[in-house]
Amino acid sequence: MDPFRFTIQARSGRARVGLLTTPHGRVETPLFMPVGTQGSVKGLLPKDLKAIGSQVLLANTYHLLLRPGPERVQALGGLHRFAGWDGPWLTDSGGFQVMSLGHLRRIDEEGVVFQSHLDGSLIRLTPERSIAIQEALGADFIMAFDECPPYPSSPEYLKASLERTLRWLERSLKAKTRPDQALFGIAQGGTDAGLRALSTRETLRFDLPGYAIGGLAVGETKEEMFPMVALSTEILPEAKPRYLMGVGHPEDLVAAMGLGVDLFDSVYPTRTGRFGSALVPEGRINLKNAQYLEDKRPLEEGCDCYACQTFSRAYIAHLVRAEEMLGGILLSLHNLRFLHRLTERAREAIRQGSYGAFAREFAERRFGKEI
Numbered sequence: 530m531d532p533f534r535f536t537i538q539a540r541s542g543r544a545r546v547g548l549l550t551t552p553h554g555r556v557e558t559p560l561f562m563p564v565g566t567q568g569s570v571k572g573l574l575p576k577d578l579k580a581i582g583s584q585v586l587l588a589n590t591y592h593l594l595l596r597p598g599p600e601r602v603q604a605l606g607g608l609h610r611f612a613g614w615d616g617p618w619l620t621d622s623g624g625f626q627v628m629s630l631g632h633l634r635r636i637d638e639e640g641v642v643f644q645s646h647l648d649g650s651l652i653r654l655t656p657e658r659s660i661a662i663q664e665a666l667g668a669d670f671i672m673a674f675d676e677c678p679p680y681p682s683s684p685e686y687l688k689a690s691l692e693r694t695l696r697w698l699e700r701s702l703k704a705k706t707r708p709d710q711a712l713f714g715i716a717q718g719g720t721d722a723g724l725r726a727l728s729t730r731e732t733l734r735f736d737l738p739g740y741a742i743g744g745l746a747v748g749e750t751k752e753e754m755f756p757m758v759a760l761s762t763e764i765l766p767e768a769k770p771r772y773l774m775g776v777g778h779p780e781d782l783v784a785a786m787g788l789g790v791d792l793f794d795s796v797y798p799t800r801t802g803r804f805g806s807a808l809v810p811e812g813r814i815n816l817k818n819a820q821y822l823e824d825k826r827p828l829e830e831g832c833d834c835y836a837c838q839t840f841s842r843a844y845i846a847h848l849v850r851a852e853e854m855l856g857g858i859l860l861s862l863h864n865l866r867f868l869h870r871l872t873e874r875a876r877e878a879i880r881q882g883s884y885g886a887f888a889r890e891f892a893e894r895r896f897g898k899e900i
């Protein structure tokens with residue numbers, strides 16, 4: 530039986546509720562994946578992630594290649610055992626992080642050569658090596674080795690890049706040996722509609738268990754991003770999960786779920802939490818702001834997370850000012866719970882056939898008034 534079955538359970542417009550089976554349990558989509566870049570979601574315990582509704586965690590090939598190294602993780606039982614998360618993992622393929630973090634020295638047909646951001650040593654990543662690393666790490670979902678072109682890029686560069694990414698997808702697929710891992714292809718094409726459609730159609734020539742929309746959330750405007758998301762989900766097959774990479778603002782999730790996206794990841798909720806901000810229905814509040822130092826209310830009225838059930842904004846504002854670790858921990862916990870509750874409510878609205886009303890109510894609170 531297919532270890533990665535995806536069945537649509539309900540629809541409301543283009544939004545859908547899916548059930549995705551993996552070797553490490555079944556998950557319900559749409560879902561948000563907390564990012565655990567180095568095998569840890571910064572500051573949060575796996576048991577607490579489970580308690581707030583996290584289903585799939587994300588780790589990065591680039592970072593885990595640099596340290597502790599895939600051989601060590603494999604020798605220690607693979608990501609699930611090593612990092613104490615027995616639910617599904619997804620690993621990104623490393624290309625993106627090289628562009629954004631490593632000191633990229635060269636990109637050619639073979640792959641990329643970059644200098645480690647840790648010790649400057651030269652490292653080569655190819656589709657074959659990325660897949661071998663992801664097989665050693667043992668994630669359930671692995672990503673094809675791709676190039677995420679810089680924003681903005683010329684149409685000529687975008688076209689050459691997407692064609693190379695397609696050749697790298699073929700090489701990634703050929704290098705794959707584990708039947709218990711699902712390889713997702715990543716469509717590119719930037720914000721050029723013709724090239725986006727071309728890349729998506731060409732990616733679909735590979736029969737894969739899921740497809741990612743790459744090359745977005747890299748600095749383009751929302752007005753540029755969303756037509757590309759809409760165009761992508763019009764082309765991508767209904768029956769396969771669609772993963773919009775790097776998107777994590779609440780309003781963007783609501784819009785993209787309405788366009789039929791099933792999976793999301795972003796460092797936004799945990800990073801903004803570490804920087805002292807809490808996600809709330811109206812947007813975001815920054816606990817560094819003095820107005821919260823005597824505010825007895827929870828971060829968000831009605832939130833069921835441990836931070837909101839136990840502490841006041843005043844206490845968390847104090848922690849943030851005092852640079853206590855607990856401040857970033859509580860804000861990260863709340864922000865992830867906020868996104869998990871958002872996707873839980875979205876799934877319920879889709880089951881009721883009322884996703885449109887859900888999205889309108891969300892937008893009303895988010896944009897209806899200034900905080």
Ligand SMILES: Cc1cccc2c(=O)nc(N)[nH]c12
Pocket residue numbers: 621622623624625672675676677678715742743744745746747774775
């Ligand atoms: C993490 C992420 C965000 C945004 C875009 C991308 C992309 O295009 N390709 C990869 N492999 N990862 C991405």
